[in-house]
Amino acid sequence: MHNKILVQTTLLVLFVLSSKLAAEQLSFKKVRTGDQTKFSYKWKDADSEILELDFKLATKNVNGDFRHFKALTPSRLQMYSVKKLKQAIAKLDPRKGSVKIKSRYQNVDFEFRSSDKAWMEQQSAALHEVYNSSLKEFLHKEYYIEFQPIGYQPDKSHLTYKPDHVRFATESQESFRPLIKSLSQKLPEATARTTAIFLLSFFQSIPYSTLESRIETNGAGFSPPIKVLANNRGDCDSKVTLMASIIKAMYPKLQIIIVYVPDHALIGLHVSHLSTDYRLDVEGLHYSLAEPTGPSLIEFAEISERSKRFIDSGIYQVESF
Secondary structure, eight states: OHHHHHHHHHHHHHHHHHTTTBOEEEEEEEEEETTEEEEEEEEEOTTOOEEEEEEEEEHHHHHHTTTTOOOOOHHHHHHHHHHHHHHHHHTSOTTTOEEEEEEETTEEEEEEEOSOHHHHHHHHHHHHHHHHHHHHHHHHHTTEEEOOOTTSOOOTTSOOEEEOHHHHHHHHTGGGHHHHHHHHHHSTTOOHHHHHHHHHHHHHHSOBOOOOOHHHHTTTTOOOHHHHHHHTOBOHHHHHHHHHHHHHHHSTTOOEEEEEETTEEEEEEOOOOOTTOOEEEETTEEEEEEOOOOSBOOOTTOOOHHHHHHHHTTOOEEEEO
């Protein structure tokens, strides 16, 4: 008799736990009507409550925002830099000497022919400046930034890049104005924390795409915020960026951080907190952390054990938004 009760109790506990483990999107509809695209979502939260969100976005934004964004490859970066170097070299006085570009992986060297040593040193410094400036220019144009891999020793000979998530979040806010209006009507006078709790299960229920290694792919697989909604799919970096963009648009003065651990990302909000919140202190401010990635329905101000291990060990990076 006791064994039977134990088995039934165990099954009940497992059922309760499992019901909170995975987010469940019940329906997703995207319908274009004229110059607007209507989005309709229905999902279950951690308490098995069925939630809904409907909104419209301008079709030109859904289809056009960041449509040229793509994975960054060393060859594209190198081609752009070499083009700028050739333009600079073409302006040099050929009577002073000549310069050849020697392309190397993530770098360039120059081969000079001149009898004027001072001229060669001067042009070498100038061309290296052109090269470094062209890298920054290309990265900005393509929405990327340099990024030191987390958990690895700094290595200046091997540069890595990732999408500029803060910039994506910032520049996406205007396109999300109709969505912000719908959320404000659905959650009138809601605090930032209340809104974050609602949005968290929404983002967790959006189908998950595995994050490609930032080190190996330079951010391949990242979807700009509006594309996560349009494609109904996103990895952790994409969902965190989307959540940051929407909440910042609703609460412009709210301090937000994106927290990076190896192959994962979280969001932090400087909101009124509870004593049980998992918080991270950054420059004197307390941020309650959250994991919008899914499919696990991890509640607001709680994070996974894996994330805790990295953060508690100091293996993380932060970007403020």
